Amino acid sequence: MDPIMLDIEINGERRTIEAAPNLMLIDLLRDGLHLKGAQVACDAGVCGACTVLLDGAPFSACTTFAFVADRRSLTTIEGLGANGALDPVQEAFKAKSAFQCGYCTPGMILLAKALLAENPSPSRAQIRAHISANICRCTGYQMIVEAIEDAAARMEAAGGGK
Amino acid sequence: MNEPTALRSIGAVRPRKDADAKVTGAAVYTVDIELPGMLLAKALRSPHAHARLVTIDASKARKVPGVAAVLTRDDLEGLNPTYGYFIKDQPIVALDKVRYVGDIVAAVAAEDEASAVRALERIEVEYEKLPEIASIEEALAPDAPALFEEPPMGIVPSYGAGASAEKDPKKNVCYRFQFTTGEASAFDEADHIFEDSFHFSRCQHYHLEPFVTVARFDGDVMELWTSCQNPFPLRKELSRVFNHAEQNVRVHVPFIGAGFGAKNNCKTEPIAVLLAKMTGRPVRFRLTHQENFLTQSQHAALLTLKTGVKTDGILIARKSTILLNAGAYSDASPLVAEKAGYRINGPYRWRHIDSTCDCVMTNSTPAGPFRGFGGTQTSWASESQLDMIARRLGLDPYEMRMKNLLDLGEPYVPGESGIDSDLRVGLDLVADKIGYHERKRGPVPGARPGRARGIGLSIGFKDQGGVNKPASAQVKTTTTGGIIVNCGSAEIGQGIQTALSRIVAEILGTDETCVSYAPINTDITPFDQGTNASSGICVMGQAIERAARDARRQVIEFAAARLECASDELELEDWVIRRGNEAHPLPPMIMGTYGGTGFEFVGRGFFKPETSHDAPLEAPCVAWEIGWGGAEVEIDEETGQVTVLRLVVSGDAGRAIHPLVCRGQDEGAAVMGLGQSLFEAMRYDGTRLTNIAPIDYRVPLASDLPADFQSVTQEQGHGAGPFGSKGMGEGGILPVASAIANAIEDAVGVRITELPITPERVLAALDARR
Numbered sequence: 001m002d003p004i005m006l007d008i009e010i011n012g013e014r015r016t017i018e019a020a021p022n023l024m025l026i027d028l029l030r031d032g033l034h035l036k037g038a039q040v041a042c043d044a045g046v047c048g049a050c051t052v053l054l055d056g057a058p059f060s061a062c063t064t065f066a067f068v069a070d071r072r073s074l075t076t077i078e079g080l081g082a083n084g085a086l087d088p089v090q091e092a093f094k095a096k097s098a099f100q101c102g103y104c105t106p107g108m109i110l111l112a113k114a115l116l117a118e119n120p121s122p123s124r125a126q127i128r129a130h131i132s133a134n135i136c137r138c139t140g141y142q143m144i145v146e147a148i149e150d151a152a153a154r155m156e157a158a159g160g161g162k
Numbered sequence: 163m164n165e166p167t168a169l170r171s172i173g174a175v176r177p178r179k180d181a182d183a184k185v186t187g188a189a190v191y192t193v194d195i196e197l198p199g200m201l202l203a204k205a206l207r208s209p210h211a212h213a214r215l216v217t218i219d220a221s222k223a224r225k226v227p228g229v230a231a232v233l234t235r236d237d238l239e240g241l242n243p244t245y246g247y248f249i250k251d252q253p254i255v256a257l258d259k260v261r262y263v264g265d266i267v268a269a270v271a272a273e274d275e276a277s278a279v280r281a282l283e284r285i286e287v288e289y290e291k292l293p294e295i296a297s298i299e300e301a302l303a304p305d306a307p308a309l310f311e312e313p314p315m316g317i318v319p320s321y322g323a324g325a326s327a328e329k330d331p332k333k334n335v336c337y338r339f340q341f342t343t344g345e346a347s348a349f350d351e352a353d354h355i356f357e358d359s360f361h362f363s364r365c366q367h368y369h370l371e372p373f374v375t376v377a378r379f380d381g382d383v384m385e386l387w388t389s390c391q392n393p394f395p396l397r398k399e400l401s402r403v404f405n406h407a408e409q410n411v412r413v414h415v416p417f418i419g420a421g422f423g424a425k426n427n428c429k430t431e432p433i434a435v436l437l438a439k440m441t442g443r444p445v446r447f448r449l450t451h452q453e454n455f456l457t458q459s460q461h462a463a464l465l466t467l468k469t470g471v472k473t474d475g476i477l478i479a480r481k482s483t484i485l486l487n488a489g490a491y492s493d494a495s496p497l498v499a500e501k502a503g504y505r506i507n508g509p510y511r512w513r514h515i516d517s518t519c520d521c522v523m524t525n526s527t528p529a530g531p532f533r534g535f536g537g538t539q540t541s542w543a544s545e546s547q548l549d550m551i552a553r554r555l556g557l558d559p560y561e562m563r564m565k566n567l568l569d570l571g572e573p574y575v576p577g578e579s580g581i582d583s584d585l586r587v588g589l590d591l592v593a594d595k596i597g598y599h600e601r602k603r604g605p606v607p608g609a610r611p612g613r614a615r616g617i618g619l620s621i622g623f624k625d626q627g628g629v630n631k632p633a634s635a636q637v638k639t640t641t642t643g644g645i646i647v648n649c650g651s652a653e654i655g656q657g658i659q660t661a662l663s664r665i666v667a668e669i670l671g672t673d674e675t676c677v678s679y680a681p682i683n684t685d686i687t688p689f690d691q692g693t694n695a696s697s698g699i700c701v702m703g704q705a706i707e708r709a710a711r712d713a714r715r716q717v718i719e720f721a722a723a724r725l726e727c728a729s730d731e732l733e734l735e736d737w738v739i740r741r742g743n744e745a746h747p748l749p750p751m752i753m754g755t756y757g758g759t760g761f762e763f764v765g766r767g768f769f770k771p772e773t774s775h776d777a778p779l780e781a782p783c784v785a786w787e788i789g790w791g792g793a794e795v796e797i798d799e800e801t802g803q804v805t806v807l808r809l810v811v812s813g814d815a816g817r818a819i820h821p822l823v824c825r826g827q828d829e830g831a832a833v834m835g836l837g838q839s840l841f842e843a844m845r846y847d848g849t850r851l852t853n854i855a856p857i858d859y860r861v862p863l864a865s866d867l868p869a870d871f872q873s874v875t876q877e878q879g880h881g882a883g884p885f886g887s888k889g890m891g892e893g894g895i896l897p898v899a900s901a902i903a904n905a906i907e908d909a910v911g912v913r914i915t916e917l918p919i920t921p922e923r924v925l926a927a928l929d930a931r932r
């Protein structure tokens with residue numbers, strides 16, 4: 001199979017990448033680009049440990065071909081925060097200890113970012129419904145919900161925005 | 163020696179030590195490790211549940227481009243090819259037989275996964291199918307085939323008062339544990355004797371990081387990075403299996419992406435090591451989600467309780483028979499049998515106990531340690547039966563518990579340590595939170611006609627800290643006041659790095675940000691038996707406390723010698739020695755004695771409970787883990803649907819070293835229990851696991867949380883750990899299923915004795931009652 005050329009903006013940086021047409025996005029990230037934050041657990045698009053954002057929307061990288069990211073903006077956990085400071089969602093997860101083993105955490109944080117971009121003041125029920133897309137086996141979810149509420153408050157205090 | 167009186171770190175709500183690594187995705191797990199020239203391994207697994215391995219030919223597979231090695235039973239020369247805990251019955255790859263669907267028959271190391279899979283497809287295997295054992299009942303039938311024609315080699319450890327065990331007591335039972343106190347004649351004192359049976363389902367741990375190992379040979383050294391909770395026992399076992407000197411086996415444990423007990427002893431390590439040996443290159447062996455389900459599971463169980471009581475509800479005697487479904491290999495089943503047989507009586511006072519627990523072998527995934535470790539099974543049965551008996555006697559289940567609970571400090575059984583929580587305080591706490599006393603017992607109408615509400619309580623119970631478990635630790639201080647904690651407790655999500663660092667910071671009078679937690683490397687880390695049994699705080703915590711006190715003592719004695727005064731005149735705070743109003747920073751003092759290159763003080767600590775033949779398990783239990791629970795449910799009497807409206811769980815941390823970590827443990831455990839109570843289970847069709855695909859195995863999601871879900875961390879202060887602490891890893895899972903079943907009986911008067919409590923089961927029970 002001849003390789004194809006992909007033009008992807010990854011964490012704000014535009015990159016040209018040569019890839020096999022059947023390369024999965026998760027393999028591009030982990031093996032090609034050594035971005036190890038997105039993890040493979042179920043490898044079937046069910047658990048969300050591989051969640052990344054394409055144009056701000058959550059995708060499971062394990063079931064998405066790399067070419068789907070062509071000419072789009074891709075955000076991974078490594079792209080959050082700037083100049084050594086954490087993103088408000090990361091700060092909230094940290095402050096609320098809304099993680100344990102951490103394997104689902106990058107995916108959950110990106111999922112939360114997508115929610116808050118669309119709905120800056122979600123209710124508890126809305127947060128629960130939204131994060132039902134991703135599996136966490138450690139926390140029992142309640143502390144993650146509270147972290148997302150905290151993140152929403154932090155972002156509102158900072159004047160909204162991403 | 164003087165210590166700071168106001169606690170500076172213990173109990174503070176500040177970020178965990180691993181927070182930055184985990185929220186940025188920088189945390190390194192075994193699955194992230196890449197070594198130059200690393201090959202990827204895949205396993206060929208048996209499609210049959212029970213069969214002779216007649217022939218296996220890998221010659222075609224070896225010729226597939228990209229394949230570096232193929233491993234079969236013909237490549238085990240010079241090895242001791244079977245491993246296990248008490249019983250060494252599990253082969254690296256199948257030798258003569260396969261014993262479950264998924265049993266490994268061969269493994270391939272290749273440049274990439276696609277080549278490895280192509281090679282698997284070219285391995286030619288001839289099987290001769292044998293009759294299959296799909297259940298405990300089938301295993302125990304007189305005409306059942308034997309999973310092991312010859313009993314595998316193994317040991318039975320020594321036990322103390324009242325406890326004993328037997329290896330291979332009968333066909334397809336690899337281990338039997340028995341425990342007794344008092345006299346069987348005690349049953350004559352009972353006014354009533356009730357016998358009830360309970361079925362406990364089988365779940366899978368579902369740790370998101372799979373089983374994974376990266377292995378290589380570094381000269382003579384067998385070196386591995388592995389997602390393993392007990393690297394030192396693993397080292398010993400690999401040394402034995404490979405006849406490789408133990409000092410030349412080096413195990414690293416990065417962050418573990420959860421385990422819940424699954425990641426103990428040999429899993430992916432032997433194959434990764436052998437392929438690395440055969441190829442001379444590093445090998446990563448990483449399992450898929452489906453393969454995790456074919457590697458380890460929880461124990462399904464059948465528990466029969468014959469309980470004698472007085473008419474007023476006082477418990478007299480209990481005879482229990484517990485059958486654990488051990489799966490195809492013994493794994494940790496003998497240890498789980500010990501604990502199930504030991505915990506079945508709950509935190510109550512008895513005149514006579516007689517328990518027998520058998521490990522029954524079946525052609526299914528090997529069962530091993532799973533959060534609760536027999537206590538989950540026993541709490542389900544015991545706390546359910548307690549409510550059933552109360553109702554039969556016309557007693558309030560809360561009152562019946564109150565009458566029989568052990569007192570604070572009362573030995574669990576003769577020769578055992580005393581209970582280190584006031585059990586009644588915890589029961590009152592959850593009863594109050596769930597509103598137990600606010601309404602009378604019996605069904606309360608639900609929101610709509612045809613619905614009924616009920617409330618149930620439960621006290622989940624297990625011993626904590628392992629058996630006779632040793633732990634060692636070092637605390638090192640750098641010239642400028644940095645602290646390095648060096649011990650074998652692995653960070654698996656439970657927050658142990660944070661907790662132990664905090665304890666050390668507190669004892670050394672410094673900020674917890676000055677403490678670094680050293681990586682686990684069995685060459686350098688002091689020996690530890692494993693990150694299990696919720697022992698991190700109550701066992702390793704004591705070793706750490708001693709190491710920190712030893713370091714502190716050395717620092718103060720050093721300063722006293724330099725200042726020519728007595729040690730007890732000195733205080734240590736923020737790496738400054740204080741003598742009355744004088745402040746003496748340590749760095750210049752240290753460099754004054756040792757030169758500009760400075761020095762490290764190394765504190766050492768060791769803890770193990772004293773061996774005692776009076777204690778049934780040969781050493782008194784270090785701590786007791788109690789999970790108090792309360793549930794309010796609403797039942798739809800037309801569909802059998804159970805809705806958990808409210809769930810309250812509470813554990814006693816003794817002293818919460820980090821309150822959010824304690825809360826997270828209880829809530830995470832409770833939600834695991836919720837899933838098992840209502841829907842989560844491995845579903846077998848005979849010997850075939852049907853819901854092995856990710857879309858089919860349903861674990862709890864955020865949408866499954868009850869509308870009102872609360873956890874309360876108690877700090878009763880009686881723990882053996884530092885500052886009165888003890889562990890929180892498992893208590894939360896223990897009471898949930900029985901609390902829900904008890905609430906259902908309260909609501910609609912039917913008793914479900916089998917998990918999961920599905921609408922079908924509730925409806926069948928309602929129909930039977932009509």
